[in-house]
Amino acid sequence: MGVKLLLDKAHVEGIRYFDVYRREGGYRSVEKALKEMTPDTIVEEVKKSGLRGRGGAGFPTGMKWSFIAKPEGVPRHLVCNADESEPGTFKDRYLMEFLPHLLIEGLIVSSFALGSNATYIYIRGEYAWIPDILEQAIEEARANGFLGKNILGTGFDCEIYVHRGAGAYICGEETALIESLEGKRGNPRIKPPFPAIKGAWDRPTVVNNVETLAAVVPIINMGGEEYAKIGVGKSTGTKLISACGNINKPGVYEIDMTISVEEFIYSDEYCGGIPNGKRLKACIPGGSSVPILPANLLLKTAKGETRYMNYESLSDGGFATGSMMGSGGFIVLDEDQCVVRNTYTLARFYRHESCGQCSPCREGTGWMEKILKAIDTGKGKMSDIDLLWDIQRRIEGNTICPLGDAAAWPVAAAIRHFRDEFEWHVLNPEESQR
Amino acid sequence: MVKFSDDKINKVNEIIARYPEGKQKSALLPLLHLAQEEFGNWLDVPVMDYVAELLQITPIEVYEVATFYSMYNLKPVGKYMFEVCQTGPCMLRGSDDIIAYIGTKLGIKPGETTADGMFTLKTVECLGACGYAPMMQLGKHFREHLTKEKVDQLIEECRSKAAQNN
Ligand SMILES: NC(=O)C1=CN([C@@H]2O[C@H](COP(=O)(O)OP(=O)(O)OC[C@H]3O[C@@H](n4cnc5c(N)ncnc54)[C@H](O)[C@@H]3O)[C@@H](O)[C@H]2O)C=CC1
Ligand SMILES: Cc1cc2nc3c(=O)[nH]c(=O)nc-3n(C[C@H](O)[C@H](O)[C@H](O)COP(=O)(O)O)c2cc1C
Numbered sequence: 001m002g003v004k005l006l007l008d009k010a011h012v013e014g015i016r017y018f019d020v021y022r023r024e025g026g027y028r029s030v031e032k033a034l035k036e037m038t039p040d041t042i043v044e045e046v047k048k049s050g051l052r053g054r055g056g057a058g059f060p061t062g063m064k065w066s067f068i069a070k071p072e073g074v075p076r077h078l079v080c081n082a083d084e085s086e087p088g089t090f091k092d093r094y095l096m097e098f099l100p101h102l103l104i105e106g107l108i109v110s111s112f113a114l115g116s117n118a119t120y121i122y123i124r125g126e127y128a129w130i131p132d133i134l135e136q137a138i139e140e141a142r143a144n145g146f147l148g149k150n151i152l153g154t155g156f157d158c159e160i161y162v163h164r165g166a167g168a169y170i171c172g173e174e175t176a177l178i179e180s181l182e183g184k185r186g187n188p189r190i191k192p193p194f195p196a197i198k199g200a201w202d203r204p205t206v207v208n209n210v211e212t213l214a215a216v217v218p219i220i221n222m223g224g225e226e227y228a229k230i231g232v233g234k235s236t237g238t239k240l241i242s243a244c245g246n247i248n249k250p251g252v253y254e255i256d257m258t259i260s261v262e263e264f265i266y267s268d269e270y271c272g273g274i275p276n277g278k279r280l281k282a283c284i285p286g287g288s289s290v291p292i293l294p295a296n297l298l299l300k301t302a303k304g305e306t307r308y309m310n311y312e313s314l315s316d317g318g319f320a321t322g323s324m325m326g327s328g329g330f331i332v333l334d335e336d337q338c339v340v341r342n343t344y345t346l347a348r349f350y351r352h353e354s355c356g357q358c359s360p361c362r363e364g365t366g367w368m369e370k371i372l373k374a375i376d377t378g379k380g381k382m383s384d385i386d387l388l389w390d391i392q393r394r395i396e397g398n399t400i401c402p403l404g405d406a407a408a409w410p411v412a413a414a415i416r417h418f419r420d421e422f423e424w425h426v427l428n429p430e431e432s433q434r
Numbered sequence: 435m436v437k438f439s440d441d442k443i444n445k446v447n448e449i450i451a452r453y454p455e456g457k458q459k460s461a462l463l464p465l466l467h468l469a470q471e472e473f474g475n476w477l478d479v480p481v482m483d484y485v486a487e488l489l490q491i492t493p494i495e496v497y498e499v500a501t502f503y504s505m506y507n508l509k510p511v512g513k514y515m516f517e518v519c520q521t522g523p524c525m526l527r528g529s530d531d532i533i534a535y536i537g538t539k540l541g542i543k544p545g546e547t548t549a550d551g552m553f554t555l556k557t558v559e560c561l562g563a564c565g566y567a568p569m570m571q572l573g574k575h576f577r578e579h580l581t582k583e584k585v586d587q588l589i590e591e592c593r594s595k596a597a598q599n600n
């Protein structure tokens with residue numbers, strides 16, 4: 001069994017409620033942080049922990065926190081990104097649904113560190129039943145003196161509000177999220193300025209993922225140095241992986257980033273192998289936007305070394321032969337799956353979710369969807385494959401936000417590793433009809 | 435006439451108070467959710483105008499938001515909306531078959547509503563339940579690990595619920 005820092009109590013009966021959570025040692029980090037530490041020493045601990053943003057970009061959290069601007073007399077905000085919409089990703093939902101107090105605890109400590117008296121949880125609208133769970137946890141925390149005015153008599157005031165989105169993947173991008181929080185369309189802003197300088201209502205704002213903020217709890221409890229000893233290299237601590245697709249045991253797993261991809265897929269502790277004894281064909285290891293890898297490059301790197309479930313190892317080989325940890329959405333395809341069809345559904349997703357501000361993204365995602373659909377259904381030409389390659393290349397890097405890249409990468413990787421499958425569809429139109 | 439009850443007006447004020455003073459527009463998304471629940475599960479123009487009035491913003495500011503987000507219905511929808519996910523991870527677990535099955539069973543295509551106004555079938559993109567696929571959203575909740583039998587049950591469940599309410 002690997003180390004568990006977040007989900008260790010997930011199966012305790014009643015852990016969703018304050019009393020049980022508290023009895024199990026909950027809210028100790030708030031007492032420690034508010035009474036024994038200062039905002040600066042908390043930021044230092046988080047820096048020492050090596051924690052990297054769990055939303056997908058992997059940016060060092062402590063460093064981001066130390067960048068927050070502190071202009072005189074201007075309020076600052078912490079915003080928790082619970083928009084979770086990257087296909088394959090459903091880990092934040094699990095945390096909020098089963099361990100709401102862990103998130104609230106992390107939010108209080110982080111709010112104190114950042115000086116946020118009003119903290120917002122921006123949750124995707126479709127998770128419509130979860131705001132009730134969070135709001136109940138918030139009420140319980142308040143009733144017990146952990147939220148509201150003068151928390152634990154320390155003079156620190158903090159409120160946490162839940163803000164529901166309304167169905168738009170793009171609102172997970174932090175600047176689109178901020179626009180949406182302000183009651184606007186989710187059109188990303190140009191960065192810089194980063195939110196830490198100019199965010200919600202033009203105030204300094206830190207946006208962090210649910211899992212990142214939950215991880216602050218064990219970091220404060222055990223100390224940053226101890227946390228950094230778990231894991232390997234720059235992949236410190238534990239990571240939640242949401243596993244789905246053709247595996248025996250889909251679900252959310254906490255790993256310590258030292259296990260191999262092979263162990264993760266085949267061990268009974270995790271995915272439990274592929275159903276019906278089928279063979280592994282391919283995998284998208286970090287959410288739909290990261291490159292798909294064929295089985296051979298997934299289990300071993302191009303150099304023939306074992307591939308591990310951590311940031312460095314998953315990206316070993318760059319885009320030519322590697323992929324990314326991303327948001328931890330692990331999507332497995334068995335030998336019967338069609339990579340072209342899978343890529344088509346993802347292209348359709350990104351076209352649907354493009355906010356339309358940049359022409360390469362708005363037009364390019366539509367073209368890619370159309371061409372992929374044609375190829376998938378046996379109506380494509382050989383030249384379409386090159387056209388597709390060309391379009392994705394022209395989107396990447398030419399847009400305001402990375403949604404354009406996110407749309408381009410899966411297409412590029414599918415062609416790179418599975419070109420023969422695209423060609424098969426073109427050459428076998430009859431058999432491709434759906 | 436479009437108007438919230440006093441109870442709901444209290445809720446509106448409580449929501450507005452969550453945001454900094456003068457930034458009441460921030461309450462737009464939550465208020466549109468509230469309005470949609472309250473006024474027949476879709477946002478007619480007078481409803482949007484009413485929300486604009488409550489927030490002291492121009493109607494166009496409401497329209498541009500309501501048209502951007504997929505959860506706001508700008509047309510009437512069936513009493514029960516089956517929003518079935520069709521993105522990659524769900525497709526890998528057979529969502530195409532489920533969508534086709536529901537379509538045949540209800541005699542409608544995705545995007546359509548049954549003649550009796552009871553069911554709308556809608557295909558949607560990833561809802562964050564990929565590990566429990568195939569799945570759909572039905573009202574506030576997710577229905578996961580769908581099979582044809584489960585779909586049959588759900589349709590029955592909705593029909594009998596509707597019958598009870600009449
Ligand atoms: N969890 C999910 O559902 C999804 C996750 N993603 C992930 O999102 C990632 C892209 O996110 P971005 O926010 O565009 O990445 P980014 O690299 O621009 O930023 C990452 C974080 O670091 C901060 N940051 C970076 N440089 C900074 C500086 N100089 N000063 C202050 N703050 C700084 C940003 O504000 C942001 O919070 C992708 O890699 C993808 O994996 C994408 C889609 C969905
Ligand atoms: C299109 C797009 C969608 C995103 N969606 C999410 C999301 O749903 N959840 C999330 O935490 N980060 C998402 N991000 C990343 C955020 O912009 C940001 O990097 C993150 O919230 C920072 O938190 P972290 O440092 O704790 O990871 C998305 C980025 C892009 C470009």
Ligand code: SF4
Binds near residue numbers: 355358362399402403
């Ligand atoms: S890249 Fe796409 S989603 Fe991002 S700002 Fe441009 S058009 Fe909008």
Ligand code: FES
Binds near residue numbers: 524525559561565567
């Ligand atoms: S792909 Fe269907 S819920 Fe994620």
